[in-house]
Amino acid sequence: MAQNAYPKLHNAMWPGLVGKGEDEPPIGLDQMLDMTQAAAVDGVKFDGVDLFLADPHTSIDADDDTIKALADNVGGRGLGIGSAVAPVWPPVGGGSAMDEGDGRRAFLDAVRKACRIMGRLRELGVRKGGVIRIDTATGVAEWAADPAGNTAKMAETFRLACDIAEDHGERLAAEGEICWGGMHSWRHMVDLLEAVGRPKTLGFQADMAHTMLYAMGYNAPEHKLIEAGDLDDPAKLDAAYKRIADALRPWTIDFHVAQNDGTVHGQGSHDRTGRHCMATDPNGKLDVVRHSGMWLKGPDGPASRGMRHICWDGCMFPNKVLETQQTWNDILATMIKVRDAHGWN
16 A cells, blocks of 8 residues: 655654653753654654744744754754744743733744744745644633633634734644643633634644543533543543544644543643653553544545644653653654554645
C-alpha cells in the first residue's frame, strides 16, 4: 500500500518545558531536536516540530538573528516547523483573556509577538503551515463566578486576537483542556468558539487525551458523558468520544495524537489537567489509531480546512522518560500508524 503523504508527522518541543516540578529541570531545545531527529521507524522519520515560544527554548522577544538561527537549526536537521504555542499565561508574561484591562493587553501582546516570529519562519522557508495555539489563561473557578459574562469577555479578547492573526496571515487554535475556564468542557468550548464567531481565523486544537477527559466531566460534571468505570467498555467509550468529536471536529484545525488513562494530573504550573500517557502504556484507555479517525476522517475533517500535519503531545513525563530515545521511536511508530490509517495525499 502506498504511504500517505499527509499529514506530516511532527514532534512537540514543549514536553521539555511544561509542567516541570522543582526537581525536573528543563530539557533544552537542542536536546529535544536531537532526539526528534534521531527517531526512526523502518526508515520513516519525523517531518517537523511544533514549538513553545518561551524561554529557555525560544524567547517570545527573539530578534531577527535569533529567528534566523532557529530556522537554520531546525531546517538543517531536515525538519520543518508547524504550529507554535503562544505564551499567553501570566507566569510567562501573558494575561487572562477574561481580564479586560492589563491582562487582555498582555494576552494580545503575546499573540502579536508569536505571529511575528511564526511569520518570519514562514518567510525563511522552514515553515509551510500550522497555527498559533492559545487558550483562555484563566482558571475554572474564576470563570465560574460569572459564566455568561466571563465567556463574553473571553470571546472579545479572542476576537481581538483574531484581528491580529489576520493582519499577519495566521490562524489561531484554542486547545480545549479541562484546566482552562470557559474551555473546560466540550459544550463550553463550542459555546466559546461560536461566541467568537470567526471560524476562518479561530479554530479548535483537538488533543486526544484532553478531549477524552471532556467525556468524563472533570471540572464540568453537568457535561459528563461516561463514568470512569465504563472506560473499558469499547461501545460506551466510542459513543461518548464520538459525540465530542462530532461537536468539535468541524472547528478542528490542529490535532494532537495522545493517550490517556482516565486520570487527571497536576505537576508544576499545570494542575488538574489531562494526564498524557506514553504511546505504549498498557493502562491507556484510547485506541489511539482508531479514535484518531473520529477527528481526522470525513468531509468536515481538518484536512478540509488546510491542516498539513499532526503532532504528538506527551508532556509532564519525568525527564528520565523524555531523555530515552526509545520513547520517541515508540511515539513515531504510533503516529505512522495513524497516518497509514487516516492520512491523505
